[in-house]
Amino acid sequence: MSARLWISAICLLAAVVRLGAFILFDRFRHPEVWESETIASNVLAGKGFVFETLGTPYHSYMEPLYPGLCVLVYRLTNHSFLALGLVQIALGSALAWLVFACARRVVPEGAALVSALLAALHPGLIVYTTKFHPFTLDVALWCAAFAALLAFSPNRPWRSACAAGFILGLCILTRPTILACVPMFGWWIWQRSSRQTVQAAARLMALLACAAVVVTPWVWRNYEVQQRFILTRSGTSFVFWLGNNPYIFTGSAMTADGGEVVAWVPGPVQDRLHQLDELGQQDYFRQEAFRFVASHPAEFLKRSALKFAYFWWFSPQAGLLYPAGWRHGYEGFYVIIVALAAAGVWTRWRARLTRPTTWTATLMLLGCCLSIGLLQSVYYVEGRHRLAIEPLLLIFAGAGVHRLTRRQVA
Numbered sequence: 001m002s003a004r005l006w007i008s009a010i011c012l013l014a015a016v017v018r019l020g021a022f023i024l025f026d027r028f029r030h031p032e033v034w035e036s037e038t039i040a041s042n043v044l045a046g047k048g049f050v051f052e053t054l055g056t057p058y059h060s061y062m063e064p065l066y067p068g069l070c071v072l073v074y075r076l077t078n079h080s081f082l083a084l085g086l087v088q089i090a091l092g093s094a095l096a097w098l099v100f101a102c103a104r105r106v107v108p109e110g111a112a113l114v115s116a117l118l119a120a121l122h123p124g125l126i127v128y129t130t131k132f133h134p135f136t137l138d139v140a141l142w143c144a145a146f147a148a149l150l151a152f153s154p155n156r157p158w159r160s161a162c163a164a165g166f167i168l169g170l171c172i173l174t175r176p177t178i179l180a181c182v183p184m185f186g187w188w189i190w191q192r193s194s195r196q197t198v199q200a201a202a203r204l205m206a207l208l209a210c211a212a213v214v215v216t217p218w219v220w221r222n223y224e225v226q227q228r229f230i231l232t233r234s235g236t237s238f239v240f241w242l243g244n245n246p247y248i249f250t251g252s253a254m255t256a257d258g259g260e261v262v263a264w265v266p267g268p269v270q271d272r273l274h275q276l277d278e279l280g281q282q283d284y285f286r287q288e289a290f291r292f293v294a295s296h297p298a299e300f301l302k303r304s305a306l307k308f309a310y311f312w313w314f315s316p317q318a319g320l321l322y323p324a325g326w327r328h329g330y331e332g333f334y335v336i337i338v339a340l341a342a343a344g345v346w347t348r349w350r351a352r353l354t355r356p357t358t359w360t361a362t363l364m365l366l367g368c369c370l371s372i373g374l375l376q377s378v379y380y381v382e383g384r385h386r387l388a389i390e391p392l393l394l395i396f397a398g399a400g401v402h403r404l405t406r407r408q409v410a
Contacts, residue, residue, distance in 0.1 A: 003109050003113065006113050007096075007097055007100050007113065007116055010096050010097075010100070010113065010116045010117050010120050011093045011094070011096050011097050011116075011120070012093075013117075013120050013121075014092060014093040014095070014096045014119070014120035014121075015089055015090070015092075015093040017120065017121065017126055018088075018089045018092045018093065018126055018129045018130070019089055021126050021127065021129065021130050022085050022089065022129075022130050025130050027081075027085060027130045027131075028081055028082050028085055029081075031081045031084075031085070031132050032130070032131045032132060032133075033132045034131070034132060034133045034134075035051050035061060035062060036062065036066050036067045036070055036132065036133070036134060037070065037132060038051050038052075039051050039061065039062070039067040039070075040067045040070035040071045040074060041079075043067070043071050044071060044074055044075065044079070049061075049064070049067070054262070054270075054273055054274060054281055055273075055274035056273075056274065056276065056277060056278055056281060057278070058234060058235070058278045059225050059226070059234075059278060060222050060225060060226060060230050060232075060233055060234040060278070061233060061234065061235060062134075062232075062233050062235070063134070063172075063173050063174050063175065063176070063218075063232045063233055064173055064218055064232075065134075065137065065170065065173040065174040066133075066134035066137050066138075066174055069087070069137065070084060070132070073087055081132070084132060085130075085132075088129050088130070088132070088136050089129060091129070091136045091137055091140045092125065092126070092129035092136055092140075093120075094140055095119055095125065095136075095139060095140050095143060095391065096116045096117075096119045096120040097116065098140060098143035098144055098147055098391075099115050099116050099118075099119040099143060099391050099394055099395065100112050100113065100115065100116035101143075101147040101150075101151075102143060102146050102147045102150055102365075102391075102392070102395055103115040103116070103394075103395040103398055103399075105147075105150035105151065105358070105361060106150065106348070106358050106361045106362060106365070106395055106396075106399075107344065107347075107348070107358070107395060107396070107398060107399040107402070108399070108402060110402050111344070111398045111399040111401070111402035111403075112395075112398060113398070114397075114398035114399075114401045114402055115394045115395050115397065115398025115399075116398075117398075118337070118394045118397055118398060118401075119391055119394050122390065122391075122394065123329075123330060123333060124330060124383075124387045124390065125139070125387070125390075125391070128384065128387065133384075134174055134175065135384050135387070135388070137174055138171075138174050138175040138388060139387070139388050139391060141167065141170050141171045141174060142171055142175075142178055142388060142389075142391075143391055144167050145164060145167040145168050145171050145178065146365065146368070146392065148160070148163050148164040148167050149164050149185060149188060149364075150361055152164065152188065152189060152192050153192075154192055154193065154194070157192075157193065157199070157203050158203070158206060160203075161189070161203045161204070161206040161207040161210070162206060162207070162210045164185075164207050164210075165206065165207035165208060165209065165210025165211045165214075166210050166211070166213075166214060168185075168207065168208075168210075168211040168214075169210065169211035169212070169213065169214025169215050170214060172211060172214070172215050172231075172232060173214065173215060173218060173232065175388070176231060176232050177372055177375060177376065177385075177388075178372070180368075180371040180372050180374070180375040181367075181368040181371050181372065182204075182208070183371070184364050184367040184368045184371060185204065185207065185364075186200065186201075186204045187364065187367070188360070188361070188364040189203050189204050189207070191360050191364075215231070215232075218232065219231060219232075222234075226278070226279060228279060234278055234279065234282050235282065236282075237282040237283070237285040237286035237289065238262075238281075238282060238285045239253075239379045239380060240285070240286070240289050240378070240379050241285035241286070241288060241289040242261055242262075242379065242380040243303060243304075243307060243378070243379050243380035243381075244289040244292050244293055244300060244303065245261070245264075245288065245289060245292060246288070246292050247261075247264040247265060247266075248261055248264045249303055250315070250316065250317055251303070251306055251307045251310045251315045251316075251317075251380060251381050252310075252315050252317045252318075252380055252381060252382055253380055253382065254317045254320065255317070256316060256317060258317070258320045258321070272284075304377045304378055305377075307376070307377035307378075307379075307380065307381045308373055308374065308377035310377075310381045311373045311376055311377055311381045311385060311386050312373060312386065314327065314331060314383065315381060315382075315383075318382075318383050319383075337390070337393060337394065337397050338393065339400070340396070340397035340398075340400035340401055340404075341393045341394075341396040341397045341400060342396075342400070343396075343399070343400030343403060343404065344395070344396030344397055344398065344399030344400035344401075344402075344403065345362060345366070345396050345399075347399050347400070347403045348362040348396070348399065349362075362396070365392050365395065368389075368392070369389045369392055369393070372385075372388070372389055373386070373389075
């Protein structure tokens with residue numbers, strides 16, 4: 001009961017802090033909107049799931065779950081930004097509980113409460129809650145998927161696999177990068193299946209089948225619209241090109257002065273691009289990116305290594321869109337979190353013999369963080385890409401704080 005009261009209080013604190021951020025930044029009256037806002041407005045106006053970019057209407061520009069949520073909220077509230085903001089606050093507050101749900105499977109309950117508190121007060125997570133961007137839904141669903149996997153029960157393996165698979169399907173419909181974690185999911189299920197390979201494989205297939213059931217309607221819709229297989233979005237080739245083009249490399253979608261990388265495409269090529277349709281443009285970006293990788297393999301590896309470093313630290317463009325001091329403040333906060341997380345992982349390693357399951361869970365979570373970082377470094381890196389897995393680091397940071405405070409008391 002004590003833990004329930006504490007986590008309820010932490011979630012309430014998270015809601016209050018996020019509401020305060022909305023008011024401080026005046027987001028209810030002057031919202032920061034992204035592509036999803038245009039798509040939701042077009043759907044409500046009867047124009048369909050459309051977003052225009054590069055002079056061309058895109059019908060499969062992004063994943064559908066967050067724009068769909070916006071459409072639902074707007075339809076019920078006469079396009080109220082206040083209502084959508086309250087939904088964002090609810091998602092951001094639920095994240096603290098989801099971090100706790102994950103952490104209690106890996107670290108002591110007291111440490112799990114600290115992890116939840118860190119999630120409630122994490123400045124990056126607070127700021128992104130105030131943006132009408134898919135990120136807040138992304139990270140909440142990711143944490144829900146990890147919570148379901150960590151709760152995988154050998155006594156109810158099929159129910160556990162199906163529950164995790166359903167949430168994984170929702171994750172794919174908002175940010176499919178989580179698919180990089182599937183090998184680690186399989187390894188975790190194998191560990192939880194007493195290392196019985198056939199049983200683990202069958203349970204992983206059940207998980208993936210449930211995810212496929214959730215994702216298939218959108219894939220079928222894309223096929224009907226485009227007459228081509230598209231998992232979630234048509235722009236995958238473009239985001240691959242952003243990190244692997246022959247014109248400019250920053251590791252980001254932005255240049256050092258805050259411009260767009262795509263603006264470096266020569267004028268005649270841009271004119272040609274504007275004459276192509278959605279798939280024609282993506283075919284161009286895919287062919288040019290693969291041509292660059294094939295002709296410059298060493299440069300591709302160098303760029304990927306730099307982007308991997310940017311993923312775990314900060315790219316030169318990080319913070320350009322924020323007040324000058326914010327980046328330095330966040331760098332200091334991140335260094336502290338990483339140091340505490342390292343201390344927390346150390347405590348799990350020391351307890352690996354007496355608590356082997358929690359050490360296995362630790363390895364699974366760290367492996368997922370590494371997998372996401374590696375996949376992201378093949379494409380391009382923005383600060384929000386690492387921010388999506390920082391709640392997992394907070395699990396171990398909470399353990400680090402818990403260990404340090406216990407030593408101080410002792």
